[in-house]
Amino acid sequence: MKKLFLLLLTIVVFVSFPASLLFGLSGEPKREFDEFIRNLREEKRIDQIGYLILVQIPLKKSSEDKILSLAGKFFYACEEGYLTHVNYARLQKFQKEKLSLKILDKKRLDDRKEAWYLVWTNSLEDEKTLEAKFEPLFKHQHTSLIRIKPEDEDYLLENKLRYSILEEELLPPKVSKPFESGKTIKVDPFIKDLVASVTVQMLASTVQTLEDFKSRYVSDPGNLAATHWLASEFAKIPSLEVATPTFSSYSGTMSNVIATKKGEKEPDSVYVVCGHFDSTSSGKDRKIAPGADDNGSGAAGVLEIARQIGRLRFPCTIIFACMNAEEIGLIGSKAFAKKLAATTGIQIKAVFNMDMIGDKDDNQVAVIGNSRSNWLIDVFKDAASAYTGLQSTPLYNSNIWYSDHSSFWNVGASAILTIEGYPEMSPYYHSSKDLLKNMAPSLMEKITRSNLAALLSLNPPIVAKTAK
Numbered sequence: 001m002k003k004l005f006l007l008l009l010t011i012v013v014f015v016s017f018p019a020s021l022l023f024g025l026s027g028e029p030k031r032e033f034d035e036f037i038r039n040l041r042e043e044k045r046i047d048q049i050g051y052l053i054l055v056q057i058p059l060k061k062s063s064e065d066k067i068l069s070l071a072g073k074f075f076y077a078c079e080e081g082y083l084t085h086v087n088y089a090r091l092q093k094f095q096k097e098k099l100s101l102k103i104l105d106k107k108r109l110d111d112r113k114e115a116w117y118l119v120w121t122n123s124l125e126d127e128k129t130l131e132a133k134f135e136p137l138f139k140h141q142h143t144s145l146i147r148i149k150p151e152d153e154d155y156l157l158e159n160k161l162r163y164s165i166l167e168e169e170l171l172p173p174k175v176s177k178p179f180e181s182g183k184t185i186k187v188d189p190f191i192k193d194l195v196a197s198v199t200v201q202m203l204a205s206t207v208q209t210l211e212d213f214k215s216r217y218v219s220d221p222g223n224l225a226a227t228h229w230l231a232s233e234f235a236k237i238p239s240l241e242v243a244t245p246t247f248s249s250y251s252g253t254m255s256n257v258i259a260t261k262k263g264e265k266e267p268d269s270v271y272v273v274c275g276h277f278d279s280t281s282s283g284k285d286r287k288i289a290p291g292a293d294d295n296g297s298g299a300a301g302v303l304e305i306a307r308q309i310g311r312l313r314f315p316c317t318i319i320f321a322c323m324n325a326e327e328i329g330l331i332g333s334k335a336f337a338k339k340l341a342a343t344t345g346i347q348i349k350a351v352f353n354m355d356m357i358g359d360k361d362d363n364q365v366a367v368i369g370n371s372r373s374n375w376l377i378d379v380f381k382d383a384a385s386a387y388t389g390l391q392s393t394p395l396y397n398s399n400i401w402y403s404d405h406s407s408f409w410n411v412g413a414s415a416i417l418t419i420e421g422y423p424e425m426s427p428y429y430h431s432s433k434d435l436l437k438n439m440a441p442s443l444m445e446k447i448t449r450s451n452l453a454a455l456l457s458l459n460p461p462i463v464a465k466t467a468k
């Protein structure tokens, strides 16, 4: 019916324009007319078009709730507004709410030939490199938004540009209330012992094993081998449910490694501890991508925390997640976060992401969060200082999205990234020299311990009453 109406309207438009006027148009009126016709044509496939929009509202939690309730997700947040993706019906909802917005681009929802990418440009030089090949649709500080063909990813990798592919699927609009702990950290002797049980030797041994796969790049056989090895290590820990859920990417089907410890009081309230285990290097075939610091270190941290506390009992559920395909656009964590957020009843309480946690022997960690995660930065900072003496450099309201935590930001969860430094990181990342021997495992120990301390402060183990 609608189609018929549009067809009639198109005919009416054509017949009601005198041919002389139609063909005599030039300059501004012609452009307007062309745009009008183009719009009419597009209206016919109205529900197949995705609109990439910048919603120009203030950077705060209530704005985020609004976006999540109308679009289901957002990709990026800054003082200029929120970047998100909608179809026509959702776009109309934004317009009905009278929210000021800019349409940055339109694209068919089923178009797999091109995709939107957020690209991290660390310097002016990076920006120049990027813009020599692509024209950004949007730019803010270190972030550029482009639309490119997946095969052009190689250009980004070769130039060491970090990127994230925007999830173009439409998620169900759902706002989960961000949880906030007003807890002040008091040192608990039981937690203190657990924290101290994480040791540099075990962490280093895991990093060495991961390094020995030579490459864990998504298309390398080492990736699958590492997937199996990690799953088998988690499976050795009593009472964890281990799964390797698959997802697809441009590189084929692959798996995350997910180990779940079910909570006993609030099983639907979930804490996530994560770190990606895939690696990359800027070399042509990526056959040598040892990825010790990036991110054997974070994956080792996740496994070690699971080993130390997996056998205990907890009020809330803890998910230990080694993510895959981070290096090709955060694809594994996006698939995981999207699924978790869409599960009825689940509340994601907090996410701890470790990525590159052992470059040099110092006592500093950079802690990165967005506006829904500032409380979590504070919890981490206090727990780290109380239990390990590690000093945090907090980056509140940051636009640093280039690791798996941002997949959780996108669905409205509180998530932090702990990283060895920002902006200074290991000079060896994404190279054949990213080896354990070029790291300082002592920092890896402190950062892993601190994440464990923060997790246990929020979700303390249920201690069995000793029999009298």
Ligand SMILES: [Zn+2]
Pocket: 276, 294, 295, 326, 355, 356, 403
């Ligand atoms: Zn990484």
